[in-house]
């Protein structure tokens with residue numbers, strides 16, 4: 001799903017995406033001419049690799065997320081800011097990017113978490 005920046009209004013519009021990778025429900029609205037605000041609930045089963053024992057396992061994401069999308073090069077240091085360079089908000093790319101970001105974090109499987117807890 002891609003929506004052109006100039007077609008997004010200041011009133012929150014609902015969106016829902018449901019595919020084999022994730023379920024996402026939320027809303028988006030324009031905050032200023034080049035800034036769009038995204039609020040959504042993301043559910044996904046992602047396969048992870050334990051950083052301790054190397055086993056792969058599946059974890060369930062069920063998170064509320066809040067992101068801001070900027071049309072162009074954002075000059076500032078807001079870490080939650082996502083830049084778009086073609087005047088479109090690409091929801092698929094943004095949400096896939098968030099899932100990749102979660103994957104690239106450190107993860108421990110259930111067994112290793114228990115060991116760590118001792």
Ligand SMILES: [Zn+2]
Nearest residue numbers: 050053109112
């Ligand atoms: Zn492990």
